[in-house]
Amino acid sequence: MLKSIPFLSHGPRDRTHRPAFWAEALLVTAGAALVAVSFNTLLRPNALAPGGLPGLSLLVQRTVRVEPAITQAGLNGVILLVAWQQLGRAFALRNVLGCLLLPLFVWLSRDWPALTHDRLLAVLCGAGGTGVGLGLVFRGRGSVGGFSALALILNRRHGISVDRSLVALDGLIVLAAAFVFPAEAVLCALVGVVLIGRIARSVLTGFDTAMVAFVVSQEPGRIREAVLRDLDLGLTLIPTRGGYTDTSRDMLMVVMRPGDVPRLKTCVRNLDPAAFVVLAGSSEVLGYGFKPHL
Numbered sequence: 001m002l003k004s005i006p007f008l009s010h011g012p013r014d015r016t017h018r019p020a021f022w023a024e025a026l027l028v029t030a031g032a033a034l035v036a037v038s039f040n041t042l043l044r045p046n047a048l049a050p051g052g053l054p055g056l057s058l059l060v061q062r063t064v065r066v067e068p069a070i071t072q073a074g075l076n077g078v079i080l081l082v083a084w085q086q087l088g089r090a091f092a093l094r095n096v097l098g099c100l101l102l103p104l105f106v107w108l109s110r111d112w113p114a115l116t117h118d119r120l121l122a123v124l125c126g127a128g129g130t131g132v133g134l135g136l137v138f139r140g141r142g143s144v145g146g147f148s149a150l151a152l153i154l155n156r157r158h159g160i161s162v163d164r165s166l167v168a169l170d171g172l173i174v175l176a177a178a179f180v181f182p183a184e185a186v187l188c189a190l191v192g193v194v195l196i197g198r199i200a201r202s203v204l205t206g207f208d209t210a211m212v213a214f215v216v217s218q219e220p221g222r223i224r225e226a227v228l229r230d231l232d233l234g235l236t237l238i239p240t241r242g243g244y245t246d247t248s249r250d251m252l253m254v255v256m257r258p259g260d261v262p263r264l265k266t267c268v269r270n271l272d273p274a275a276f277v278v279l280a281g282s283s284e285v286l287g288y289g290f291k292p293h294l
Contacts, residue, residue, distance in 0.1 A: 027140030028098050031133040035144060036105030037112070038129030043192070044068065045114035046122040047185045049177040050130075050192030051170025053146030054106075059173065062180050069107035076103065076145035083149045086156060091149075098137050099145035123188040127195035134196065135203020210285040211261050215252040215268055216240065217275035226267050227254060233264070255285055 039054050047062075049055035053075060057068035076099040084092035116122050137144055151165035170193050178186045217223055220237070227233050237250040254264060261279065268275050 024140040024142065025097060027136045028142035029101055031136030031138075031140065031142075032098050032101035032144055033105045034133030034136065035130050036102055037109050038126045038133065039068075039106060040109045041112050041115045042122045042126030042129065046117060046119050046126075046188075047181045048119065048123055048126060048189050048192060049173060049181065049185075050123070050127060050189045050196060051147070051173045052196075053102075053144070054130075055170075055173040055177065055189070059176055059180055067107070067110065069103045069110060072106060072146075073100075073103035076100075079145050079149050082153065086153045087149070091152075094141065095143040095145060095149065098142040102144040119184060119188045123192045124195070127192040128199055130192075131196045131199025132203055134200040138200065138204045209258065210282045211256055211258050212280045212282050213252075213254045213256070213261070213264055214278040214280075215254065215275055216249070216277075217252070217268070217272045218249075219272045219275075220250045220252060222271050223268060223275070224250075224252060226271060227252070227264070231260065231263055231267060233260060255282070 035054070042048075043050065043054065044058060047058070049058040053072050054068065056075070057071040060066050060071045061068050080092050080096060080099055083095070114122075115125070134144070143149065147166055147169045150169065151160075154160045154165045174186060174189050174193065177189060181189075215223060224235060224237070227235050233254055233256050236253040238253055239248065240251040241248045256264065265277070268277055
């Protein structure tokens with residue numbers, strides 16, 4: 001099992017895994033630094049606790065005057081030990097870098113001046129920086145510890161979904177903040193919880209969105225020719241069979257940019273107004289005409 005972890009493998013395979021490991025370590029380092037700077041220059045000065053371990057450390061600082069970096073380091077250490085026991089050594093070792101770097105960067109930037117004292121601006125920029133930072137950490141296959149590991153443990157032991165656990169844990173932090181911070185700060189923190197999740201997910205999956213159309217028509221040949229010739233789009237033919245009619249025909253799958261959707265809809269409507277069209281969004285498309293495989 002240890003040889004499946006790049007930084008623990010030995011022998012000739014080290015050379016092939018080393019570039020990927022250092023790239024991932026760089027992403028985790030940059031992401032942890034961005035989260036820490038956003039915390040110390042935007043969220044912390046404005047008493048914004050948008051869930052997670054940083055939010056909990058703010059509550060601890062306000063109640064018992066313990067530096068947030070110390071709280072984060074201590075809790076991350078405990079969580080890593082529990083994760084080692086419950087989720088295995090590989091999981092704990094894969095996440096140890098981010099768990100160490102976040103409290104370190106929070107400590108190093110603890111005296112940096114606040115960038116703004118406008119709470120709305122602070123939560124927008126702070127959530128943006130935190131979300132981007134977490135997205136970079138996740139892209140590096142790492143974690144900054146905290147509630148994500150606890151959510152996985154709850155899922156493993158009690159079958160509770162990870163998303164529900166994270167929402168519940170973040171909700172508890174925001175609820176506790178209501179007894180410590182002003183109401184305005186708590187409302188802004190709620191906005192921050194939503195923004196951080198959405199931004200981190202976008203960074204992780206990519207911003208290069210695309211649309212996928214599935215077209216079932218009586219005229220698949222004519223639509224195929226028009227899509228290839230007039231719209232200059234690629235497509236894939238998928239053999240299908242109707243559940244009601246039990247007839248077989250080709251379904252067209254077309255992947256395109258959002259701006260091409262109106263042209264495709266017009267094309268299909270002109271050739272077969274009775275065609276069945278399903279449009280779905282895609283967060284990322286890899287391959288010819290889109291993003292190259294990394």
